[in-house]
Amino acid sequence: MSKVISLGQMLVDLTMRIDRVPEPGGDAFADEAVARVGSSFNILHAVRQMGVSAAHGGIIGTGPWATQIREALATDGIEHIGLTDFSRDSGICMAMTDARAERTFVTVRGAETQGDEHCFDAIAPEGSDIVHINGYTFAHPTARGLLAFLERCQSHDFTTVFDPSSVTAGAEDRLLSAIIAHHPIWSCNYEEALALARRLGIAGAMLDDTGNTCAALSTAVEAPVILRAGSSGAWLCEKPGRSAELIASHHVHAVDTNGAGDCHVGVMSAELIRGASLHDAVRMANIAAAISVTRRGPATCPSRGELAALVPEFQ
Numbered sequence: 001m002s003k004v005i006s007l008g009q010m011l012v013d014l015t016m017r018i019d020r021v022p023e024p025g026g027d028a029f030a031d032e033a034v035a036r037v038g039s040s041f042n043i044l045h046a047v048r049q050m051g052v053s054a055a056h057g058g059i060i061g062t063g064p065w066a067t068q069i070r071e072a073l074a075t076d077g078i079e080h081i082g083l084t085d086f087s088r089d090s091g092i093c094m095a096m097t098d099a100r101a102e103r104t105f106v107t108v109r110g111a112e113t114q115g116d117e118h119c120f121d122a123i124a125p126e127g128s129d130i131v132h133i134n135g136y137t138f139a140h141p142t143a144r145g146l147l148a149f150l151e152r153c154q155s156h157d158f159t160t161v162f163d164p165s166s167v168t169a170g171a172e173d174r175l176l177s178a179i180i181a182h183h184p185i186w187s188c189n190y191e192e193a194l195a196l197a198r199r200l201g202i203a204g205a206m207l208d209d210t211g212n213t214c215a216a217l218s219t220a221v222e223a224p225v226i227l228r229a230g231s232s233g234a235w236l237c238e239k240p241g242r243s244a245e246l247i248a249s250h251h252v253h254a255v256d257t258n259g260a261g262d263c264h265v266g267v268m269s270a271e272l273i274r275g276a277s278l279h280d281a282v283r284m285a286n287i288a289a290a291i292s293v294t295r296r297g298p299a300t301c302p303s304r305g306e307l308a309a310l311v312p313e314f315q
Contacts, residue, residue: 003053004269005081005125006040007146008134008163009112010058011091012065013038017296018096021104028096036299037072038093042259043132046266046288046301048076052273055079057123059142061111063089083119085111101293109140119145127157130269133184135168135192138175150178160184161269163261169195180221185278187226187265193217211235214244226282228264233286238278247279249286250310252294263301264289287311 016030044054056073059082060066066089073080091110097103119142125131137146162184168176169192176199188196193213200220207213210229218225218237225244227235233249267288271281287307292300 001053002126002128002130002273003055004044004047004130004132004266004273005055005057005123006044006132006134007057007082007120007123007137007149008040008043008132009091009136009140009142010040010056010060010069011038011093011107011110011112012036012068013093013095015095015097018098020098021096030096035068035092037069038095038259038299039136039262040132040134041069041072041076041078042262042299042301043266043269044078045076045299046263047270047273048078049288049301050267050270050274050304052270053079055081057082057120059083059085059112059115059119061085061088061090065092065110066090081123083115083122085114087111088114097296113140113142115140115142115145117144117148120149121145123149125153125156125158128273129158130273131158131160132265132269133160133162133179135163135165135171138171139167143172143175147175147178150182154181156182159272161265162186163265164188164192164196166192166195168192169199180223183221183223185224185226186217186221187228187261187268189228189230189261193225193227196221211244211246215242218242218244224278226268228261228289231290234264234282236279236282245279247282247286250290252290259299259301260289260293262299263292266301284311 013036016033018028018030022028047054088111092108094106202216214225214227214235215237219240222240225237233247235244237244264285268281268285271284291302
């Protein structure tokens with residue numbers, strides 16, 4: 001069966017709710033702290049919620065955090081096809097959500113970041129698979145393995161979905177050039193898109209609104225671009241040189257935006273596996289992400305049954 005394979009990092013989120021992030025030297029109080037597996041797990045969890053097979057190709061360590069990751073994968077039926085690091089544990093991320101539902105992160109790097117140039121050698125996607133790549137990989141030694149994978153798979157039949165994150169705009173030239181040459185579907189938020197546009201030399205006049213930014217970025221990277229726009233939905237430019245279209249979302253009251261972007265990427269990828277057009281896949285992802293922000297926690301993607309109740313044609 002076709003599947004979504006993630007090469008991103010998987011670690012444990014230590015989530016807590018606070019009124020506001022304290023100033024340096026200040027204090028904040030939280031009623032509870034909950035440890036849940038996050039990062040790429042959020043994406044693959046969303047894929048499984050859509051009834052599509054999923055596999056994790058990243059590195060998992062050895063220790064209590066890694067054990068929690070493996071248990072979460074087993075619960076969701078996600079296969080681990082990547083390496084095991086027997087010398088260190090997987091990482092953790094402290095995720096603080098304030099009263100405005102905004103997030104602040106502090107990450108402790110673990111085994112998932114310490115791969116070498118061979119760490120993805122065993123990953124061999126089928127032509128009908130989708131491979132998810134996260135830009136955070138560019139910030140770690142594991143980037144060597146990702147670069148080798150991109151060069152090995154420069155000519156490929158499978159579809160790649162790339163979430164550039166906040167660090168891709170500052171990546172080394174060879175890494176940025178390699179991902180552009182790979183021609184993935186790009187999925188990013190507005191701040192990430194602006195940073196990428198500036199890095200790629202896109203003129204300021206072309207960035208006067210969100211739709212223009214999406215279209216200009218698509219032309220620059222010569223690939224489809226999805227620009228996630230929160231409660232407004234998402235802009236989609238399917239082909240370089242075309243205008244971008246705003247695909248609307250459902251308006252909801254957000255209580256926790258942690259993991260919403262991951263939910264969007266996972267659902268969109270799963271719907272592509274199921275044969276949906278990119279437009280319809282983004283529409284479905286918009287609805288799923290809207291529902292997810294009404295729930296607390298990083299992996300809150302609704303089931304496909306819940307989405308079908310809202311949008312009957314997706315049954």
